[in-house]
Amino acid sequence: MKFKILSLFFIVITGIILIYGVAGMPDLADPDSPASRHVSPEYIQNTYKDAHTPNMVTTILADYRGYDTLGETTVIFTAGIACILLLKNLKGRKSHD
Amino acid sequence: MIDFIVTKYNYLFYIVLFLIGFYAIIVKKNLVKKVIGMNIMQTSIILFYVSIGCKKDGTLPILLDSDLHSHAIDAGKYLNPLPHVLMLTAIVVMVATLGVALAVLILMYKQYGTLEEDELLKRIK
Amino acid sequence: MITPFNFIIMIFVLICAITAITVKDLLSAVVILGAYSFFMCLLWAEMGAVDVAFTEASVSSGIGTILMVVAIIKTTRRSKD
Secondary structure (H helix, E strand, O other), X not given: OHHHHHHHHHHHXXXXXXXXXXXXXXXXXXXXXXXXOOOHHHHHXXXXXXXXXXXXXXXXHHHHOHHXXXXXXXXXXXXXXXXXXXXXXXXXOOOOO | OHHHHHXXXXXXXXXXXXXXXXXXXXXXXXXXXXXXXXXXXXXXXXXXXXXXXXXXXXXXXXXXXXHOOOOOOOHHHEOOHHHHHHHHHHHHHHHHHHHHHHXXXXXXXXXXXXXXXXXXXXXXX | OOHHHHHHHHHXXXXXXXXXXXXXXXXXXXXXXXXXXXXXXXXXXXXOOHHHHHHHHHHHHHHHHXXXXXXXXXXXXXXXX
């Protein structure tokens, strides 16, 4: 019970800090927000010229940021190998009832 | 205050979701509940990023037929595609994390016969 | 983006999240988490992120729910909180 009250206290503190941080964020759906002024117009204007695909998301995912996607594939591969190695000897292990 | 809530209600919603996940991770004793809390937390972060890419009166990030061969495309007409790309990667990594966590949970249950945190600590001793 | 639609889906998402961590039966919690993922996917489609929405619908609420159901079948359904 004491632990629960202490953790609720910490959670409320975290919430207050996060709400304080929200005050510096741009408004919702603001066309002039910093995220959509700097690099995204370049992508929007050049995707069809560079890759001849109308869908910008696939172009950025597979062309401009192809190495990023390659790294993601490595992560999935590592996770699959880890699952196989962990669950390989599941039948032979002694079970505890 | 009212203006703050009306123009930034999305951020407040994500903070509430994040705190629900945080509460589940800290307070709940069951390990599957902790994994569910982790899932909720990651989803709230992804939602935060996707809402950054929103634009008023913007259409989907797929080029219209009229813009295919024009040289000066108005960037304000389309949503920001960059957060969508980053979050596609994050969703897939999220499921990889979930798979490894559940594999470890199954092994722990086979070894110790429980998934509650306090009983588990007792049986490890 | 349509603000009233956004609000309604956000309320559904909140209800699903709170129910998923308070219900005692783990299988119900996992199924409610699948419903949560689908509402989240609806929210993203409404915000304009269609690629993220269909990735979430297939990967997180499909494969994720299946993985969790298999883990619960292999372990136990009961939980104390």
